[in-house]
Amino acid sequence: MSKKPLVSIIIPVFNVEKYVSQCVKSIQNQTYINLEIILINDGSTDCSEDICKEYAQDDKRIVLLNQKNGGQSKARNKGLDFCHGEYILFVDADDYISKFLVEDTISFAIRENLDIVEYGHKNVNTNTKAEFVGGRSSNYEKLTHDEALIRVLDYKALMVPWNRLYKRYLFDDLRFPIGVIHEDEAILPYLIDKSKTYGLINNDYYAYVFRKGSTMNRDFDSKKLVIFKIMSDRRYYFNKKYNFKYDSIMLYHQYYRISKTLSMIQNKKLINNYKTEKKKLFKKIISSKKLDYRHKLKAMAYYYFPKVTFRA
Known part of the structure; x- marks a missing residue:
C-alpha cells in the first residue's frame, strides 16, 4: 500500500477496569500501525482512568480525553470532535478486535474507494476468548447504495457503529444523539444514506463481549x-x-x-x-x-x- 492514511479509533471508557487492557492491547497489536487511538474516559469511578493513563504514556499513538459522565454518545462525539484520521473506527472498551481488522478494512476501502466497510463479529462472554482466522479474507463484496440502505433498514446488518470502518467526512454534520437509548439506530441509517460507496467483508474481526450490565444487555425499561x-x-x-x-x-x-x-x-x-x-x-x-x-x-x-x- 503506497499511501497509509491515518485511522482514528474511538473508544469510550466507563468503569471497565477489568476489560480495557485487553481492548487497548488488541488495538496496539494491529498489523496496520498508522493509528490515532482515542480513549475517552467518561467519568469512570474505578481504576479505568489510571489504566488508560499508563497506556497513553507508553504509546504516542494513544490520546486520553476526560469528561464528566455523560454517556457513550457524548464520549463518542468528543472523540469525533478531536480526531484527525481520514478514516474512523469505533471500539467499545469491554470488547476487542482481530489484529488484521484495520489493515484488511483500510486496504479494501482504498482499493475500491469505499466510504464504509462493514465486517463481521463474534459473540463471546467474559469467560471465553474469540479465535480469529489469521490472514486476510478473500470474501469481499461491493454493495450498491440501494443494497446497503436496504441491508440496514431491513435489519440484515447490526445497527451498531462498531462493525464498520467509516470515511471521516460522513460525520461532518452528524453526531450521536445524547441521553437516549438506541442512539446507534438514530444515526446509522443516515450515515449509510450519506455514503456513496459501501463494501462488506464476510469475515469476523470484532469480539463483542456479552457482559451483564453493559448497555446492549440491559433488561427492558x-x-x-x-x-x-x-x-x-x-x-x-x-x-x-x-x-x-x-x-x-x-x-x-x-x-x-x-x-x-x-x-x-x-x-x-x-x-x-x-x-x-x-x-x-x-x-x-x-x-x-x-x-x-x-x-x-x-x-x-x-x-x-x-x-x-x-x-x-
Whole structure:
C-alpha cells in the first residue's frame, strides 16, 4: 500500500477496569500501525482512568480525553470532535478486535474507494476468548447504495457503529444523539444514506463481549420506548427523500418492535396505546403490495400468536 492514511479509533471508557487492557492491547497489536487511538474516559469511578493513563504514556499513538459522565454518545462525539484520521473506527472498551481488522478494512476501502466497510463479529462472554482466522479474507463484496440502505433498514446488518470502518467526512454534520437509548439506530441509517460507496467483508474481526450490565444487555425499561420515535422519524425522512420506496420494510420493523414491546410491558395505558397502533400497522402490512409473503406471514404470527412468538 503506497499511501497509509491515518485511522482514528474511538473508544469510550466507563468503569471497565477489568476489560480495557485487553481492548487497548488488541488495538496496539494491529498489523496496520498508522493509528490515532482515542480513549475517552467518561467519568469512570474505578481504576479505568489510571489504566488508560499508563497506556497513553507508553504509546504516542494513544490520546486520553476526560469528561464528566455523560454517556457513550457524548464520549463518542468528543472523540469525533478531536480526531484527525481520514478514516474512523469505533471500539467499545469491554470488547476487542482481530489484529488484521484495520489493515484488511483500510486496504479494501482504498482499493475500491469505499466510504464504509462493514465486517463481521463474534459473540463471546467474559469467560471465553474469540479465535480469529489469521490472514486476510478473500470474501469481499461491493454493495450498491440501494443494497446497503436496504441491508440496514431491513435489519440484515447490526445497527451498531462498531462493525464498520467509516470515511471521516460522513460525520461532518452528524453526531450521536445524547441521553437516549438506541442512539446507534438514530444515526446509522443516515450515515449509510450519506455514503456513496459501501463494501462488506464476510469475515469476523470484532469480539463483542456479552457482559451483564453493559448497555446492549440491559433488561427492558421505559426509556427504551424512545425507539418508536426514532423509527417514526426515520420513516418520515426516508419516505420524503425516496417517495416511500422503503416504507414497507420500515413499516414491518416498526410493527415488529411494537409487537415485541407488548409482550414485555405491564403498564395498562401503554398496552392499550400500542395495541391500537399495532392494529393500524398490521392492516397496512397485510394490504402492502411491496412486502413479500414471508414478512406478511411473520406479521400474522406476531398478531395472532404473540405469546408463542415472543415467549422467553
